[in-house]
Amino acid sequence: MRWKSVWHTHGWLITIFIVIIIVSTVVAPGSLSLQGISAMSVYAVEIGLIAFGEMWVILSGGGGIDLSVGSMYALSQVVLGVLVLHHMTLAVSVALALLAGLMMGMVNGLIVTVTGIPAIIVTLATMYAYSGLALVLTQGVDISPFPASFNFIGQSQIMGLPFQLIAIYVPIALLMALVLGRTSYGWNLQLVGSNPIAARFSGISVTRTRIIAYATAGLLSAIAGIIDASRLVTARPDAGGTANLTAITIAVLGGTQLQGGEGSILGTVVATFAITWLSYSFGLANINSIYEEGAVGFVLLLTLLFQHQNFRARLFNRQKIVP
Amino acid sequence: MATASHAFPGQKSTRVRYELILGLVILIIVVATSVGSRGQFWTAPNLDSLMVDTAMTAIPAIGMTFVIIMGGIDVSVGAILGLSVTILGLSYNSLPSVLVATAAGLMAGLIMGVINGLTIAYLNIPPIITTLGFLSIWSAAIYLFLGGNWLTNIPSNYTQILVMNKVLGLPTAIWAALILIALFSWISARRPWGRYVYAIGNNRQAARVQGIPVRLTMILAYSLLGLLSACAGIVNLAISPLVQSTTGSGFELSVIAAVVVGGTDIVGGRGTVYGSFLGALLVEIIDDAVILLHIQAFWQGVATGLIILVAVVSGIIVRRKTDRATVRALASEG
Numbered sequence: 001m002r003w004k005s006v007w008h009t010h011g012w013l014i015t016i017f018i019v020i021i022i023v024s025t026v027v028a029p030g031s032l033s034l035q036g037i038s039a040m041s042v043y044a045v046e047i048g049l050i051a052f053g054e055m056w057v058i059l060s061g062g063g064g065i066d067l068s069v070g071s072m073y074a075l076s077q078v079v080l081g082v083l084v085l086h087h088m089t090l091a092v093s094v095a096l097a098l099l100a101g102l103m104m105g106m107v108n109g110l111i112v113t114v115t116g117i118p119a120i121i122v123t124l125a126t127m128y129a130y131s132g133l134a135l136v137l138t139q140g141v142d143i144s145p146f147p148a149s150f151n152f153i154g155q156s157q158i159m160g161l162p163f164q165l166i167a168i169y170v171p172i173a174l175l176m177a178l179v180l181g182r183t184s185y186g187w188n189l190q191l192v193g194s195n196p197i198a199a200r201f202s203g204i205s206v207t208r209t210r211i212i213a214y215a216t217a218g219l220l221s222a223i224a225g226i227i228d229a230s231r232l233v234t235a236r237p238d239a240g241g242t243a244n245l246t247a248i249t250i251a252v253l254g255g256t257q258l259q260g261g262e263g264s265i266l267g268t269v270v271a272t273f274a275i276t277w278l279s280y281s282f283g284l285a286n287i288n289s290i291y292e293e294g295a296v297g298f299v300l301l302l303t304l305l306f307q308h309q310n311f312r313a314r315l316f317n318r319q320k321i322v323p
Numbered sequence: 324m325a326t327a328s329h330a331f332p333g334q335k336s337t338r339v340r341y342e343l344i345l346g347l348v349i350l351i352i353v354v355a356t357s358v359g360s361r362g363q364f365w366t367a368p369n370l371d372s373l374m375v376d377t378a379m380t381a382i383p384a385i386g387m388t389f390v391i392i393m394g395g396i397d398v399s400v401g402a403i404l405g406l407s408v409t410i411l412g413l414s415y416n417s418l419p420s421v422l423v424a425t426a427a428g429l430m431a432g433l434i435m436g437v438i439n440g441l442t443i444a445y446l447n448i449p450p451i452i453t454t455l456g457f458l459s460i461w462s463a464a465i466y467l468f469l470g471g472n473w474l475t476n477i478p479s480n481y482t483q484i485l486v487m488n489k490v491l492g493l494p495t496a497i498w499a500a501l502i503l504i505a506l507f508s509w510i511s512a513r514r515p516w517g518r519y520v521y522a523i524g525n526n527r528q529a530a531r532v533q534g535i536p537v538r539l540t541m542i543l544a545y546s547l548l549g550l551l552s553a554c555a556g557i558v559n560l561a562i563s564p565l566v567q568s569t570t571g572s573g574f575e576l577s578v579i580a581a582v583v584v585g586g587t588d589i590v591g592g593r594g595t596v597y598g599s600f601l602g603a604l605l606v607e608i609i610d611d612a613v614i615l616l617h618i619q620a621f622w623q624g625v626a627t628g629l630i631i632l633v634a635v636v637s638g639i640i641v642r643r644k645t646d647r648a649t650v651r652a653l654a655s656e657g
Contacts (some may be wrong), residue, residue: 003516027638065451100432115635115636115639116639117589117632117635117639118589118590120396120451121386121583121589121635122632123629124579124628124630124631125627125628125629125631125632125635126577126632127628128576128624128625128627128631129624129625129629129632130628131624131626132621132622132623132625132626132627133625134623135621135624136619136621136622139621140621152563162464182501224451240458245455245458245459248452248455252452258452288471290462290463290466290568291463291466291467293458293459293462294459294462294463294464294466295463296459297455297456297457297458297459297460297463298456298459298460300452300455300456301433301442301448301453301456301457301460304446304448304452304453304456305446305448
C-alpha cells in the first residue's frame with residue numbers, strides 16, 4: 001500500500017533516474033563507480049544548493065520562480081573576490097558575500113510581492129542587472145588569487161568524501177527538510193504556496209513568507225558561489241550562465257509543482273544527483289556541454305509531460321481528471 | 324454600448340499618454356546622444372544600422388506582442404532564430420538557390436513555432452518552462468548541425484536587398500518592419516483572430532465559454548512568432564553574413580524588453596503592436612548610445628535589466644490610473 005503511493009507520487013522520478021543512470025553508464029562507463037560518485041558530488045553540491053533555493057521559491061506559489069539564481073551565484077562570488085582583493089579578512093569577506101546574496105534575494109522578493117509584477121519578469125530583469133553588476137565590478141576579468149586558507153571549503157575531504165558535501169550540503173538539506181516538515185515557517189510556506197487567500201485568513205503574512213523564500217534562494221546561491229570560488233580558486237563574473245534552467249529542471253524533476261505548495265527536499269536531492277550524473281558522464285565522455293544543456297531541456301519537458309495529470313491518467317489507465 | 328464607449332476612451336487616453344512618454348524618452352536619448360557623440364549619431368551609416376537593428380528586433384516583437392497579450396511568453400526566440408538560419412545556411416550549401424534556402428529557413432522557424440504552440444496549448448505546461456526547455460534543445464540542435472564551425476557561404480542578396488537598397492532614403496528592412504507592423508496592428512484591432520488574442524489574455528475561461536477556439540488561437544500566435552523569428556534571422560544575415568553556434572543567443576531578451584517597454588501588460592490582456600515598435604526603437608537606440616558614448620559594454624546588462632523593470636513599474640502605475648478612470652466612468656453611467 002505504502003509502496004503504491006510512493007510509486008504514484010515519485011514513480012516518474014524513479015523511472016527517469018534509472019533511465020539517466022543507464023544512459024550515463026552507456027555514455028561513460030566510468031561514472032558508475034564509487035570514485036565517480038564522489039567526484040560528481042562536488043558538482044552536485046553547488047547546483048543542488050541553488051536548486052534548493054529554486055524549489056523554495058516555486059513552493060511559495062503565486063507564480064514564484066527565480067531566473068536570477070545563476071547571477072546571484074556569480075555576483076556573490078565576485079563580491080567575495082573583490083573584497084579579498086582589497087585585503088579584507090577572509091571571514092569578513094565570506095560573511096559580506098553571504099549578506100550580498102541574502103540582500104539580492106530579498107530585493108527580488110520585495111519587488112515581486114510589493115509591486116505584483118510576475119516573478120518571471122522581475123527575476124529576468126534582476127538576472128540581467130546582477131550579472132551586469134558582476135561584470136562591472138570585475139571589468140569582465142576573473143579574480144584569481146585567494147589565500148590558501150580558503151581552499152579547504154571546496155577542495156578538502158572528510159573520510160574520503162568532499163568537505164562541502166558532508167559539512168555544507170547534507171546539514172543544509174537536513175535543516176531545510178526539518179524547517180519544511182516540522183516548523184511553523186515550513187507549514188506557512190506550504191499553505192501560502194497552495195492557497196494564499198486561506199493563508200491570509202489564517203493570519204499568515206503572505207508577503208513576509210514569500211520575501212523570506214526569495215531571500216533564502218539568494219543566500220543559498222551565495223553559499224554555492226563561495227564553494228565554487230574556493231573549488232576553482234577563482235571568482236568568475238560569468239559563472240552560473242545556465243544554472244537557472246538546470247535548477248528549475250531539478251526542482252520540477254524532484255516533484256515540485258509549478259503552481260506552488262507542493263515539493264520535497266528528498267525529491268530535490270534525488271533529482272540533483274540524477275542531473276549531475278547525466279552531466280558528469282557527458283563531461284567524462286568528452287561530449288560538448290551544449291548537448292548536456294539540450295539533454296537537460298529534454299528531461300525537463302519529459303518530466304512535465306509525466307507530471308501532467310491527464311497524460312498520467314491515460315498512461316496508467318486511471319480515471320481522467322479534468323481541471 | 325454606451326458603457327463600453329465610456330470605458331474605451333478612458334483606456335485610450337492613457338494609452339496615448341504612455342506612448343507619448345515613450346516618445347519623449349526616445350527624444351531625450353536621441354538629443355543626449357547627438358550632443359554626447361558630437362554629431363556622430365546623425366551620420367548616415369549610424370542611422371542606417373540603427374534602422375536595420377530596429378527592424379530585426381521589431382519584426383519578432385510583433386509575434387511576441389500577441390503571445391504576451393495572450394498571457395504567454397516565449398524565451399526560445401533566439402534559439403529559433405539561430406536554428407532557422409543554420410538550416411537556411413546548410414540548405415544553401417547543398418543547393419545554392421536563394422529562394423529554396425529562404426523557404427527552408429522560414430519553414431524551420433514556422434515548424435519550431437508550431438511545436439511550441441502545440442506543446443503549450445495541449446499539455447498545459449507553463450509557456451515559460453516549455454520554451455525554456457526548447458531553448459536548450461534548439462541550441463543543442465544548432466551545435467549538432469554546425470559542430471562549432473562557422474557557415475560563411477551566405478547569399479549576399481540579403482544584404483543587397485534589405486540593407487543596401489533604399490526606399491525614400493531608408494533601408495528596405497525597416498520598411499518591411501513598418502509594413503508588418505501596420506498589417507498586424509490592423510489584424511489585432513479589426514480581425515477576429517486579433518480580438519480572440521485579447522479575449523484569451525483577459526479571461527481564458529470566458530473566452531472558451533464564448534466559443535473562441537482557444538487552442539487554435541494559441542498555436543497560431545506561437546507559430547507566427549516562430550515564423551517572424553526566422554524573418555529576423557534573415558535580417559541578421561543581412562547585417563552580418565555569418566552563422567555560428569552562438570547566433571541569436573540572448574536575442575529573446577531584447578524582443579521581450581521591446582514588447583514590455585512598448586506598454587504590453589506582461590500578464591496579458593493589453594498591448595499594441597505599434598507600442599512594441601516604439602519599444603524596439605528605444606531598446607536599439609539605447610544600445611546605439613552605449614556604443615557612441617563610449618560607455619563600458621559591461622553596463623549594457625545592467626541597463627537592459629533596469630529598463631525592463633522601470634517600464635513594467637511605470638506601466639503598472641499608468642494602468643492603475645486607467646482602471647480607476649474606467650471604474651469612475653462605469654459608476655457615473657450606472
